[in-house]
Amino acid sequence: MNKKHIVILGAGYGGMMTAAKLQKNLHPNEAEITLINKNDYHYQTTWLHENAAGTLHHDRTKIKIKDVIDSNKVKIVLDEVKCIKPEEKAVKLQNGAIHYDTLIIGLGFETATFGIPGIKEHAFTIGNINNARLLREHLDFNFASYHNELEKKNARLNIVIGGGGFTGIEFAGELANRIPQLCEEYDIEKAQVRIIIMEGAATVLPGFDEQLVEYAMNSLESRGVEFINGALLRECKKDSIVYEKDGKLCELPTMTTIWAAGVRANSIVEKSGFETNGGKVEVRCDMRTPDFEDVFVIGDCALIKNQETGRAYPPTAQIAIQQAETVANNVKASIHQEEMDSFTPNLQGTITSLGNNDAIAEVFGRKLFGWKASCMKKMSDNRYLLKLGGLSLLMKKGKFNFFY
Amino acid sequence: MNKKHIVILGAGYGGMMTAAKLQKNLHPNEAEITLINKNDYHYQTTWLHENAAGTLHHDRTKIKIKDVIDSNKVKIVLDEVKCIKPEEKAVKLQNGAIHYDTLIIGLGFETATFGIPGIKEHAFTIGNINNARLLREHLDFNFASYHNELEKKNARLNIVIGGGGFTGIEFAGELANRIPQLCEEYDIEKAQVRIIIMEGAATVLPGFDEQLVEYAMNSLESRGVEFINGALLRECKKDSIVYEKDGKLCELPTMTTIWAAGVRANSIVEKSGFETNGGKVEVRCDMRTPDFEDVFVIGDCALIKNQETGRAYPPTAQIAIQQAETVANNVKASIHQEEMDSFTPNLQGTITSLGNNDAIAEVFGRKLFGWKASCMKKMSDNRYLLKLGGLSLLMKKGKFNFFY
Numbered sequence: 001m002n003k004k005h006i007v008i009l010g011a012g013y014g015g016m017m018t019a020a021k022l023q024k025n026l027h028p029n030e031a032e033i034t035l036i037n038k039n040d041y042h043y044q045t046t047w048l049h050e051n052a053a054g055t056l057h058h059d060r061t062k063i064k065i066k067d068v069i070d071s072n073k074v075k076i077v078l079d080e081v082k083c084i085k086p087e088e089k090a091v092k093l094q095n096g097a098i099h100y101d102t103l104i105i106g107l108g109f110e111t112a113t114f115g116i117p118g119i120k121e122h123a124f125t126i127g128n129i130n131n132a133r134l135l136r137e138h139l140d141f142n143f144a145s146y147h148n149e150l151e152k153k154n155a156r157l158n159i160v161i162g163g164g165g166f167t168g169i170e171f172a173g174e175l176a177n178r179i180p181q182l183c184e185e186y187d188i189e190k191a192q193v194r195i196i197i198m199e200g201a202a203t204v205l206p207g208f209d210e211q212l213v214e215y216a217m218n219s220l221e222s223r224g225v226e227f228i229n230g231a232l233l234r235e236c237k238k239d240s241i242v243y244e245k246d247g248k249l250c251e252l253p254t255m256t257t258i259w260a261a262g263v264r265a266n267s268i269v270e271k272s273g274f275e276t277n278g279g280k281v282e283v284r285c286d287m288r289t290p291d292f293e294d295v296f297v298i299g300d301c302a303l304i305k306n307q308e309t310g311r312a313y314p315p316t317a318q319i320a321i322q323q324a325e326t327v328a329n330n331v332k333a334s335i336h337q338e339e340m341d342s343f344t345p346n347l348q349g350t351i352t353s354l355g356n357n358d359a360i361a362e363v364f365g366r367k368l369f370g371w372k373a374s375c376m377k378k379m380s381d382n383r384y385l386l387k388l389g390g391l392s393l394l395m396k397k398g399k400f401n402f403f404y
Numbered sequence: 405m406n407k408k409h410i411v412i413l414g415a416g417y418g419g420m421m422t423a424a425k426l427q428k429n430l431h432p433n434e435a436e437i438t439l440i441n442k443n444d445y446h447y448q449t450t451w452l453h454e455n456a457a458g459t460l461h462h463d464r465t466k467i468k469i470k471d472v473i474d475s476n477k478v479k480i481v482l483d484e485v486k487c488i489k490p491e492e493k494a495v496k497l498q499n500g501a502i503h504y505d506t507l508i509i510g511l512g513f514e515t516a517t518f519g520i521p522g523i524k525e526h527a528f529t530i531g532n533i534n535n536a537r538l539l540r541e542h543l544d545f546n547f548a549s550y551h552n553e554l555e556k557k558n559a560r561l562n563i564v565i566g567g568g569g570f571t572g573i574e575f576a577g578e579l580a581n582r583i584p585q586l587c588e589e590y591d592i593e594k595a596q597v598r599i600i601i602m603e604g605a606a607t608v609l610p611g612f613d614e615q616l617v618e619y620a621m622n623s624l625e626s627r628g629v630e631f632i633n634g635a636l637l638r639e640c641k642k643d644s645i646v647y648e649k650d651g652k653l654c655e656l657p658t659m660t661t662i663w664a665a666g667v668r669a670n671s672i673v674e675k676s677g678f679e680t681n682g683g684k685v686e687v688r689c690d691m692r693t694p695d696f697e698d699v700f701v702i703g704d705c706a707l708i709k710n711q712e713t714g715r716a717y718p719p720t721a722q723i724a725i726q727q728a729e730t731v732a733n734n735v736k737a738s739i740h741q742e743e744m745d746s747f748t749p750n751l752q753g754t755i756t757s758l759g760n761n762d763a764i765a766e767v768f769g770r771k772l773f774g775w776k777a778s779c780m781k782k783m784s785d786n787r788y789l790l791k792l793g794g795l796s797l798l799m800k801k802g803k804f805n806f807f808y
């Protein structure tokens with residue numbers, strides 16, 4: 001029997017869940033499965049803002065691939081994808097190359113700086129374990145430095161978050177909880193620290209329910225977060241930023257700018273010659289690329305439009321996890337030469353955390369805020385862990401601090 | 405009755421212990437006592453290397469002055485001493501001035517860089533809580549940065565300790581215990597990290613028993629510490645050091661140089677016009693300055709020579725604490741117009757920690773090493789706490805991890 005080789009690129013929400021499903025649904029005689037990832041761990045991107053703020057240790061966010069994937073059923077290759085050659089059915093890696101019969105691309109997102117000078121050099125991002133813990137340490141280092149300089153620098157204590165979307169707001173919420181601890185640790189007055197959210201639109205969380213946005217802003221403001229809306233970041237320097245507001249250029253001293261205003265699909269996809277739309281592959285309804293029968297795309301690299309509104313679905317963990325189910329089914333169907341499923345997202349809503357014990361949510365058509373919304377968020381996170389790795393993973397990494 | 409005003413400058417080992425003694429020995433009607441210190445806490449200088457390495461939190465090292473000193477008996481002024489004017493019996497502070505009848509100078513030490521270029525700008529020191537926790541955060545920040553750079557920099561993982569005296573050796577011992585934790589935290593191979601002790605003399609811990617020095621070097625080497633002896637630091641740059649060995653100049657990439665090779669008495673003493681010898685006041689046998697009847701000097705700013713050898717006693721916590729007893733007695737004697745005591749150091753020995761559970765010691769004429777010496781060290785630290793603040797302070801800050 002000629003075993004098919006299924007290759008999954010990336011162990012993010014989509015790739016990891018696809019691998020977990022396939023190891024259950026396919027018999028080892030039917031196919032060989034390989035999961036390629038840079039690190040030996042999967043991480044929950046949606047928890048990284050907590051690691052970056054220092055309110056949750058990154059070990060909680062990391063999930064060892066081997067804790068979920070049975071290496072007898074799925075071969076795990078630790079390597080970095082450099083390029084995909086769909087015509088040759090091959091993937092070029094940092095340390096070699098691999099051939100596939102069926103490919104699943106789950107390579108996630110990368111930062112988009114829109115050409116704003118200095119972002120790449122001086123701004124921090126919250127995109128993976130490495131840069132999340134770097135940001136945490138950078139904050140600590142600045143607070144620790146403050147009293148060691150004769151001339152006290154406000155730039156060390158001003159923290160600017162570029163972008164008032166989900167990431168920016170969620171990070172601000174955690175940071176607002178973290179700052180009092182940092183102040184205590186380094187003998188700094190809380191009033192000296194500024195957290196500033198800078199948003200280009202007239203309001204933060206554009207698209208979210210107005211009432212809930214107001215709730216979020218009040219919650220954050222009560223903990224010392226400032227908002228500068230309608231402001232565009234023009235340059236990020238080592239110890240300041242320049243922004244434009246009402247047609248005027250302003251400068252603000254800061255050594256900590258967090259760029260949370262732009263992500264794009266991993267550029268490897270575009271560079272590998274796939275037909276893309278804004279960097280993403282607009283997949284067929286069975287999640288395959290329009291131009292290759294044997295390539296599936298999942299998660300942030302896949303573009304799916306809402307048939308009714310014509311607008312693209314947002315690149316969320318929720319949708320990536322749902323796609324994994326369809327992709328795993330369709331990979332199995334292709335091996336069994338059965339008909340493939342169509343993917344239909346089942347939008348259950350959006351929950352934005354505002355720090356521990358506070359959140360806003362639009363779920364099942366209802367608005368929630370405060371403790372209830374925060375519980376919903378933790379429960380939704382826990383549900384993913386249960387789905388991915390069963391009870392043992394849930395017990396190991398779950399969030400049970402509902403009353404904390 | 406004309407109450408005398410006793411002013412104590414600095415809440416280090418000497419000043420703090422003097423204040424604690426005086427509040428017991430003098431009746432509030434006899435004198436007014438003021439303790440002037442920059443911070444509202446005293447800290448145990450001999451524990452700072454642990455805070456700097458990150459093996460002990462600095463809250464354990466800090467002792468709130470109010471936990472030991474009764475503010476009904478001793479007025480605590482939080483201010484920075486700028487200059488002493490002994491002719492005017494006055495002390496100039498950052499925010500004012502104060503008059504005294506009797507002055508006790510316990511202003512401690514500062515770093516001496518011997519004019520080596522770059523030390524002041526780029527090297528770290530272990531001299532107070534602020535710079536100890538800065539060093540801890542700097543280490544964390546470098547380890548966190550390592551995986552965020554495309555071009556991996558060894559300079560981030562090379563740690564150079566300039567000086568193989570007590571401070572350098574004790575810090576290296578703690579660091580050797582800390583590095584495996586840092587490696588785990590930031591996914592770095594332990595073999596990539598270097599700890600290098602650079603010493604100008606032919607051996608580290610000059611003056612210490614040869615056999616014990618060998619023990620110390622073996623203990624540290626077994627945990628990955630390297631020694632470069634007979635090497636002189638010539639320049640400290642942002643990401644490297646230049647040193648001279650066997651007449652040749654060598655460069656070593658490092659972003660972390662810890663300068664542990666030179667301290668001197670607080671330069672305020674010299675600048676204030678006291679007669680000094682190498683920056684210190686060679687005090688009379690009753691601990692007063694040679695030129696002023698009403699000024700005592702204690703701790704690192706005081707110079708006392710061993711009558712037999714003619715050599716100065718080292719500036720240790722042990723001696724400062726003993727001096728405090730004499731100074732407190734003599735201040736009381738001067739108020740009662742009684743005769744003053746002479747100070748005679750009671751050298752009980754030296755213990756050098758090599759990290760948790762290891763140490764070398766020469767005490768009561770005996771050589772000790774390993775667990776026994778480490779126990780002695782902790783017991784000696786605990787005895788100080790008991791002496792300073794009684795059982796409650798000992799229970800709060802003591803070291804009881806004898807078997808850990």
